Amino acid sequence: MGRAGPESDMNADRYGEILVFTRVVACGGLSAAARALSLSPSAVSKRISRLEKRLNVRLLNRSSRSLRLTAEGEAFYAGAARSLDTLDEAENALKSLSNSPRGLLRIFGPPAFGYLQLAPLVPEFLALYPDLRLEFQLHNEIVDPVEAGVDLAIRMGPQRDSSLVARKIGGSxxxxxxxxxxxxxxxxxxxxxxxxxxxxxxxxxxxxxxxxxxxxxxxxxxxxxxxxxxxxxxxxxxxxxxxxxxxxxxxxxxxxxxxxxxxxxxxxxxxVEKEEEEPIYAVFHHQRHMSPRIRVFLDFVQKKLAEQRRHN
The missing domain is CATH 3.40.190.10 (Periplasmic binding protein-like II)
Structure with a gap:
C-alpha cells in the first residue's frame, strides 16, 4: 500500500495527536496525561502511535516504569509546544477581539431614523467601543446589504425577504x-x-x-x-x-x-391604535458566527430604543 496522500494527511487529527503528545511529555506519563485530558490510557497510547506512524519516527521510548523522549521526540516537542502556544495566543486574541470589537461597521438606513434615533446614541456607543468606526449610508431605498457593501441595513415594517436574517431592534x-x-x-x-x-x-x-x-x-x-x-x-x-x-x-x-x-x-x-407599532428591523446576511461588530451594535441600539419606549 502506498503512502497516504495530502488529502488523507489533512483529514488526520493532527491537532489532537500533537496535543496528546505534548500533554504526555508535560505530565510525564500516559496515565497522568489521560487523566488530564479525560481520556483512557489506551486512547492516549493510540494517538501517540498514530502520530509516530504519520511522522515515521519514534518520539517516545516507553516502558512499564518510564517514558523518555527520543532525540527526534525532543526536537519535535519543542516545535509542537511553540505551535500550540501560538494557537492559544491566536484564540485568546480572537476572544479579546470579541470582547472589544474593532474595525469599520457600515450601516445603511432611512435618513430620519439615522438623524433622530441613531445619531443621539453614537457618542455613548463609541465611548464604549473606542476601537470601532461607524459609516452611515442614509437612503430610503431598500437594498441588499451585500450589494450595497454594508454590514447591515435598517428597515421599517414587516420583512418578507427570507434570504436575510432580520432582527427586530425596536418599533415606531x-x-x-x-x-x-x-x-x-x-x-x-x-x-x-x-x-x-x-x-x-x-x-x-x-x-x-x-x-x-x-x-x-x-x-x-x-x-x-x-x-x-x-x-x-x-x-x-x-x-x-x-x-x-x-x-x-x-x-x-x-x-x-x-x-x-x-x-x-x-x-x-x-x-390611532396606541399599541400599534411599525417594527424596525436590522437585516443582514446569514453568518454562522455573527460579527462582534454587528452584535454589539445591535445589542446596544435595541437596549436604548427599548429604554426610550418605556420612558415615553
Missing part, C-alpha cells in the same frame, strides 16, 4: 399631526372621515390611492386620503407640516420634539 408608533396654523385655517378633524375634506400628506406613496387606518368602535377603519404634496423624505414632510401645508401621518419619533413644543398638534389621537 404612528402619529397624525398638523401645525396650529393649518388647523386654524381648516379646522381640526374630529373623526377619521373628516380627513376626506383635508389636505393629507403621506410619507410613502406606492399607489394612486393612499389609505390611513384607524380604530373606531373596536373595528379597523381605512380612510382614503389625498393631498397636494408628497415626498419620500420624512424631514421634507415634517417641514411641510410645520409650514402649515397639511395634515401628516408619520413615525412618532420624527416629530416628537415638535409635538412636545407645540409646533405640531396631534389630531385624532383617540382613533
Amino acid at each position: 408608533r404612528w402619529i397624525i399631526c398638523a401645525a396650529p396654523s393649518y388647523l386654524r385655517r381648516h379646522g381640526t378633524p374630529q373623526t377619521p372621515t373628516d380627513l376626506l375634506s383635508h389636505n393629507c400628506m403621506s410619507f410613502s406613496v406606492r399607489t394612486h390611492r393612499v389609505h390611513w387606518s384607524f380604530k373606531e368602535n373596536g373595528h379597523t377603519v381605512r380612510v382614503p386620503v389625498r393631498g397636494n404634496a408628497i415626498s419620500n423624505q420624512g424631514e421634507m414632510l415634517r417641514q411641510l407640516a410645520l409650514n402649515g401645508v397639511g395634515i401628516l401621518r408619520i413615525s412618532e419619533f420624527v416629530v416628537a420634539a415638535d409635538t412636545a413644543a407645540g409646533r405640531l398638534v396631534p389630531v385624532l389621537a383617540d382613533y
Whole structure:
C-alpha cells in the first residue's frame, strides 16, 4: 500500500495527536496525561502511535516504569509546544477581539431614523467601543446589504425577504399631526372621515390611492386620503407640516420634539391604535458566527430604543 496522500494527511487529527503528545511529555506519563485530558490510557497510547506512524519516527521510548523522549521526540516537542502556544495566543486574541470589537461597521438606513434615533446614541456607543468606526449610508431605498457593501441595513415594517436574517431592534408608533396654523385655517378633524375634506400628506406613496387606518368602535377603519404634496423624505414632510401645508401621518419619533413644543398638534389621537407599532428591523446576511461588530451594535441600539419606549 502506498503512502497516504495530502488529502488523507489533512483529514488526520493532527491537532489532537500533537496535543496528546505534548500533554504526555508535560505530565510525564500516559496515565497522568489521560487523566488530564479525560481520556483512557489506551486512547492516549493510540494517538501517540498514530502520530509516530504519520511522522515515521519514534518520539517516545516507553516502558512499564518510564517514558523518555527520543532525540527526534525532543526536537519535535519543542516545535509542537511553540505551535500550540501560538494557537492559544491566536484564540485568546480572537476572544479579546470579541470582547472589544474593532474595525469599520457600515450601516445603511432611512435618513430620519439615522438623524433622530441613531445619531443621539453614537457618542455613548463609541465611548464604549473606542476601537470601532461607524459609516452611515442614509437612503430610503431598500437594498441588499451585500450589494450595497454594508454590514447591515435598517428597515421599517414587516420583512418578507427570507434570504436575510432580520432582527427586530425596536418599533415606531404612528402619529397624525398638523401645525396650529393649518388647523386654524381648516379646522381640526374630529373623526377619521373628516380627513376626506383635508389636505393629507403621506410619507410613502406606492399607489394612486393612499389609505390611513384607524380604530373606531373596536373595528379597523381605512380612510382614503389625498393631498397636494408628497415626498419620500420624512424631514421634507415634517417641514411641510410645520409650514402649515397639511395634515401628516408619520413615525412618532420624527416629530416628537415638535409635538412636545407645540409646533405640531396631534389630531385624532383617540382613533390611532396606541399599541400599534411599525417594527424596525436590522437585516443582514446569514453568518454562522455573527460579527462582534454587528452584535454589539445591535445589542446596544435595541437596549436604548427599548429604554426610550418605556420612558415615553
